[in-house]
Amino acid sequence: MQTFFVEIKCALGKTYAVASALAEAEIASEIYSIAGNYDILAKFYVEKDVDIGHFVGEKVQPIAGIVDTRTIITFKAF
Secondary structure: OEEEEEEEEOOOOOOHHHHHHHHHHHOOOEEEOOOOOOOEEEEEEEEEOHHHHHHHHHHHHHOEEEEHHHEEEEOOOO
């Protein structure tokens, strides 16, 4: 499995709608509201053969209310 995080910037007033849409899609393992430059931090697990760029572009970014994303790819958990 590959683990990665996506920071999500939402349109004003859309954070809860985006978080709900992510939860309903059942693609993220954890979804957090955060402070700072982004509004949501979501954790994802995908199989080794899944292209993370395509996954984010096809499954995450099309969700209504998302303005920008930043993907953080992980290497090893300690």
